[in-house]
Amino acid sequence: MRLARLVPSRPAPPPRPAPGDVLAEAEDVRVRLGTRTVLDGVGITVRAGEVLALVGPNGAGKSTLLGALAADLPVSGGVVRVHGRPAEQWSAPELALRRSVLPQSASLSFPFRVEEVVRMGRAPWAGTDLEDEDDAAVAEAMARTEVTAFAARPFSALSGGERARVALARVLAQRTALLLLDEPTAALDLRHQELVLRLCRERARAGDAVVVVLHDLGLAAAYADRAAVLCAGRVAADGPPAEVFSGRLLSEVYDQPVEVFPHPRTGAVLVTPRRDM
Amino acid sequence: MTVLDEPVRHSPAGPAAAPRGRRGTAWLLTAGLAVALLILVPVAAGTGAYPIPVGDVVGSLLHRTGLGGTELDRVAESVLWNVRLPRIVLALLVGASLGCAGALMQGVFGNPLAEPGVIGVSSGAAVGAVAAIALGLDFLGTWTVSVLAFAAGLVTVLAVYVMARSGGRTEVVTLILTGIAVNAFAGALIGLFLFFADTAAVNQITFWQLGSLAQATWPKVLAVLPCAAIGLGLAPLYARRLDLLALGERPARHLGVDVERLRIVLILVIALLTAAAVSVAGVIGFVGLVVPHLLRMAAGPGHRFLIPGSALLGALVLLAADLAARTVAEPAELPLGVLTALLGSPFFFWLLRRTRRGQGGWA
Numbered sequence: 001m002r003l004a005r006l007v008p009s010r011p012a013p014p015p016r017p018a019p020g021d022v023l024a025e026a027e028d029v030r031v032r033l034g035t036r037t038v039l040d041g042v043g044i045t046v047r048a049g050e051v052l053a054l055v056g057p058n059g060a061g062k063s064t065l066l067g068a069l070a071a072d073l074p075v076s077g078g079v080v081r082v083h084g085r086p087a088e089q090w091s092a093p094e095l096a097l098r099r100s101v102l103p104q105s106a107s108l109s110f111p112f113r114v115e116e117v118v119r120m121g122r123a124p125w126a127g128t129d130l131e132d133e134d135d136a137a138v139a140e141a142m143a144r145t146e147v148t149a150f151a152a153r154p155f156s157a158l159s160g161g162e163r164a165r166v167a168l169a170r171v172l173a174q175r176t177a178l179l180l181l182d183e184p185t186a187a188l189d190l191r192h193q194e195l196v197l198r199l200c201r202e203r204a205r206a207g208d209a210v211v212v213v214l215h216d217l218g219l220a221a222a223y224a225d226r227a228a229v230l231c232a233g234r235v236a237a238d239g240p241p242a243e244v245f246s247g248r249l250l251s252e253v254y255d256q257p258v259e260v261f262p263h264p265r266t267g268a269v270l271v272t273p274r275r276d277m
Numbered sequence: 278m279t280v281l282d283e284p285v286r287h288s289p290a291g292p293a294a295a296p297r298g299r300r301g302t303a304w305l306l307t308a309g310l311a312v313a314l315l316i317l318v319p320v321a322a323g324t325g326a327y328p329i330p331v332g333d334v335v336g337s338l339l340h341r342t343g344l345g346g347t348e349l350d351r352v353a354e355s356v357l358w359n360v361r362l363p364r365i366v367l368a369l370l371v372g373a374s375l376g377c378a379g380a381l382m383q384g385v386f387g388n389p390l391a392e393p394g395v396i397g398v399s400s401g402a403a404v405g406a407v408a409a410i411a412l413g414l415d416f417l418g419t420w421t422v423s424v425l426a427f428a429a430g431l432v433t434v435l436a437v438y439v440m441a442r443s444g445g446r447t448e449v450v451t452l453i454l455t456g457i458a459v460n461a462f463a464g465a466l467i468g469l470f471l472f473f474a475d476t477a478a479v480n481q482i483t484f485w486q487l488g489s490l491a492q493a494t495w496p497k498v499l500a501v502l503p504c505a506a507i508g509l510g511l512a513p514l515y516a517r518r519l520d521l522l523a524l525g526e527r528p529a530r531h532l533g534v535d536v537e538r539l540r541i542v543l544i545l546v547i548a549l550l551t552a553a554a555v556s557v558a559g560v561i562g563f564v565g566l567v568v569p570h571l572l573r574m575a576a577g578p579g580h581r582f583l584i585p586g587s588a589l590l591g592a593l594v595l596l597a598a599d600l601a602a603r604t605v606a607e608p609a610e611l612p613l614g615v616l617t618a619l620l621g622s623p624f625f626f627w628l629l630r631r632t633r634r635g636q637g638g639w640a
Contacts, residue, residue: 096533109387109523110578120521124533
């Protein structure tokens with residue numbers, strides 16, 4: 001019994017979700033960090049086949065909500081379900097087959113090479129049937145995030161934006177049905193911001209659920225199927241960006257006058273702060 | 278526009294080439310270390326105040342294991358089997374334990390400067406050992422010193438871990454300062470025991486503080502063997518998980534590592550290995566620091582090679598150091614711990630400067 005627990009048996013890989021399946025869900029979730037209540041009665045549903053953007057001002061609780069959905073944080077009220085089961089009932093290896101998480105900043109204690117870092121994303125699958133996909137998954141993830149060119153360089157020698165893409169490649173290589181990305185575009189240039197969100201969209205079209213914390217409301221409007229606007233630990237609005245992003249709501253939430261208008265050529269939703277007053 | 282949309286360039290060697298190169302280096306190093314050990318063991322066994330030709334050493338080894346060879350004359354046989362070989366086996370065990378403990382500790386702390394001697398775990402374990410000697414405790418027979426060293430080492434490593442960590446990270450400065458504090462406290466306790474001990478015990482304790490293998494006997498080998506064997510056997514099982522831990526605690530958990538359990542098990546293993554080394558040889562610093570570093574520079578930071586490799590190189594380094602300690606100033610003998618500190622401290626200094634440059638100053 002004791003020995004068996006030292007060498008944990010590998011959990012079975014989960015079946016592919018059908019489009020529309022609820023892969024993660026927060027119900028009336030309350031999270032307290034220290035004495036501060038960071039999330040207060042938050043409810044949100046994450047479905048397979050859709051990109052959900054979490055937006056809101058600094059300190060609104062976006063990363064905390066992502067952490068709660070990732071089963072990182074204990075909730076002091078309400079319930080978080082991942083793949084239909086309360087988050088705390090999953091073991092770490094089981095969760096690793098079901099959700100991948102991109103942290104806000106990527107660090108590494110030792111100078112592993114880029115390819116080795118991306119390959120770490122395959123660790124949860126060691127010993128399962130899908131282990132055979134390792135090489136293909138790593139190669140694909142590196143190609144998609146355009147890091148193949150520096151695969152042999154040590155991670156520590158990369159620039160901030162390159163590191164961010166390598167971290168994303170690691171998450172993509174994990175090939176889970178639920179992706180939780182905390183500000184994947186923060187360190188990236190214009191072109192790579194677009195690339196990353198296109199990737200999110202492709203994963204959603206392929207049947208995965210992608211939750212992404214974004215600061216750029218234009219990006220959220222362009223790529224997300226749904227956006228949840230967080231404000232002071234609550235969900236102020238939740239729905240398709242075109243409906244949710246209104247000048248009034250955003251101005252109020254961000255405490256800064258904001259204009260929302262259609263792109264003159266494409267009609268896409270554009271969001272800019274008002275600077276003429 | 279077309280320039281921007283240029284397709285992804287693949288490196289000429291391809292993505293899989295890099296790790297394969299490192300794996301090749303790892304195999305070469307392992308083979309090299311094994312060969313070096315096979316050569317150094319009979320050489321060390323033959324060298325000393327009573328020289329024995331290497332051929333005779335090998336012959337006697339073969340004879341005792343029943344593979345042919347010839348027995349030596351009575352004196353040579355006694356020198357070889359009662360003096361030299363226990364000392365060599367002990368050097369191998371202690372070196373392997375220290376090297377492995379260093380690699381593990383750096384992995385658990387996520388900090389390349391962690392080492393049992395530097396952060397005070399060796400001194401902590403020494404307090405347990407010294408207490409056993411000074412108070413004349415022997416309630417567990419020959420294992421008393423080992424067990425007390427383990428208990429004290431475990432308490433120390435837990436204390437250092439709790440004190441040096443904040444927010445899931447171990448800052449270099451905090452770690453080193455914690456080490457200074459722990460070393461000072463352990464030194465004070467050892468001083469107290471010295472003060473109250475009788476002359477015979479004082480001599481024995483002094484030996485601990487300097488670190489030495491001069492009093493090696495087969496019973497001592499047996500006393501540390503279980504600790505060292507368990508530690509060295511368990512450590513490689515956690516290599517993959519230690520690799521993931523380099524990403525940080527949360528990312529490691531996201532990849533399926535039960536971080537809490539990993540930490541507890543590895544801290545126990547580190548305490549076992551350190552106690553094994555300290556209980557027979559006293560405080561021998563810097564082996565656990567230098568050895569994993571050299572290997573990381575040569576073959577990369579992957580723990581699947583680093584952990585067994587550090588055990589091998591640690592064994593080799595300590596055997597060589599002990600050989601030097603007992604032959605350089607013949608007929609006198611240098612204390613082994615003094616020798617390793619003499620060679621290891623400059624390396625530590627260089628490492629500190631390099632780490633500092635890499636971070637752009639201490640945070």
